[in-house]
Amino acid sequence: MTEYTVEFVGTGETITCSEKQTILSRCLEEGIAQEYSCRVGMCLACTAEIIEGEVTQPAARGFTEEEAENYALTCMARPLSDLKLERGKYPPSIEADAETAADAGAAADD
Numbered sequence: 001m002t003e004y005t006v007e008f009v010g011t012g013e014t015i016t017c018s019e020k021q022t023i024l025s026r027c028l029e030e031g032i033a034q035e036y037s038c039r040v041g042m043c044l045a046c047t048a049e050i051i052e053g054e055v056t057q058p059a060a061r062g063f064t065e066e067e068a069e070n071y072a073l074t075c076m077a078r079p080l081s082d083l084k085l086e087r088g089k090y091p092p093s094i095e096a097d098a099e100t101a102a103d104a105g106a107a108a109d110d
């Protein structure tokens, strides 16, 4: 079983993770505060941007094909190489949805 190194840029946190384990499960074992909610690939709360490396995440249903190349759903993703990930980074389509929701909230406060 190959163990890969997963480094979280900007935090100095590093874990090892085999191709049989999800990145989220290893984060939870190591006490890393990776956000998550559903743990079944639907809510996208556990997203991290792939800065370097490759993952397999065939069950990441919430992503488009292009998004799946650049972002990892850590509850589904397993490493295929050493990785550098940035936690809390979401695809532009999701960021836009969040801003729209925030704008709607701000308007409701007026």
Ligand code: FES
Binding pocket: 035, 036, 037, 038, 039, 040, 041, 042, 043, 044, 045, 046, 047, 073, 074, 075, 076
């Ligand atoms: S925790 Fe919901 S998609 Fe990963």
